[in-house]
Amino acid sequence: MEYCKKCILPNTKPGVYLDDAGLCNACRNVNVKKSINWKKRFEQLKKIVKKIKKNNTANNYDCIVPISSGGKDSWYQAYVMSKVLKCKVLCVNLVAHIPTTEGINNLNKMILDLNVDILKITLKPSVHSYLRKKAFVELGEPNWAEHCMVFAGVFNAAKIYNIPLIIWGEDISFEFGGLSKKQTSDASNLLYNNDLIKDKRVEDLSDETVSKRDLLFYEFPTKNEILKSNIQSLYLGYFVNWDGAKNYKFVKRRGFKAEKKIRNGHFVNYDNIDEKLCEINGWMKYLKMGFWYPTDELCYEIYNKRLTREKAQKIVKKLTGQFPSYLNDFLRFHNISESEFYDVANKFVNKKIFKKKGNWWELKKYP
Secondary structure, eight states: OOBOSSSOOBTTSTTOOOOTTSOOHHHHHHHHHHTOOHHHHHHHHHHHHHHHHHTOTTSSOSEEEEEOSSOHHHHHHHHIIIIISOOOEEEEEEOOSSBOHHHHHHHHHHHHHHOOEEEEEOOOHHHHHHHHHHHHHHHSOTTHHHHHHHHHHHHHHHHHHTOOEEEEOOOHHHHHOOSOOSOOSBOGGGGTOOTTTTTOOGGGTOOTTSOGGGOGGGOOOOHHHHHHHTOEEEEGGGTTTOOHHHHHHHHHTTTOOOOSSOOTTOSOSSSSOSBSTHHHHHHHHHHHHSOOHHHHHHHHHHHTTSSOHHHHHHHHHHHHTSOOSOHHHHHHHHTOOHHHHHHHHHHTOOTTTEEEETTEEEESOOO
């Protein structure tokens, strides 16, 4: 396990490789972003939107903006598309099954602020709980089902309502280091293969317990189906100089509220605060790869020159060892006991990078 010499990202993350200077993909991409003419890029987006609106007079909506429960980035995306580019926007919200108070309040404030239509899709709790539990037990990644629901659900909504454009946020593989080799505006790969879904499909986890008729909003289209649909999927982060902290400051002025207290394992109080079930998912990444939310958030501060690597090194050791919030909510939703939870978690511990300490495990090497 080796760490980038400029940030604190380890090479255990799939797709991350350190070059001869010891720099990771994400740090190299910071330099790529510096060389981009962002004004020219945004003009490209204006042309795309102008063409879509010209050819879309018969439809009710110009584009979909997928939103979490009023998250900072999706709020910013919806603002750019509705207020700056003057699109008729349909926000599509795949509803969190255990939302936080902040998530509920921020979603309501976003709707009032932007005055946009929103389509809320709430999937059957019994099916969602079952798929999440299977993903936890078999993949060590309970939110895998959630990711299917978001990416596939949004595309199916676009098909149903005949909407020609989907605007996503940033390409996380480019921004944070991952499998993408270069920056692209085309986000259609999210709909058939990406860093979060990988090469699996919901059919791999479902069985006779779940009816196929309950899987519409989890089922991914093929690449050929996407091409035939003529639905464009674009990253807004290709056309604007993406910075999550700046997005937060922007929407804060419009009514977004961060958490009053920072959750365990976090450096900031405004990211991923809309629902409770994602915390354990992030922690499971730590058991498999040796890093989770603290590293992601601290690296982002380093990329954007708000924090030095030396300070991040001290902070990450303290935050990484914290146990995530909302365990009891996780246990109840998936109907498992605490002992069952630890049995599964223990199964996914990467013994190459962890050593036994008492009844649990400790990371062998920190940045």
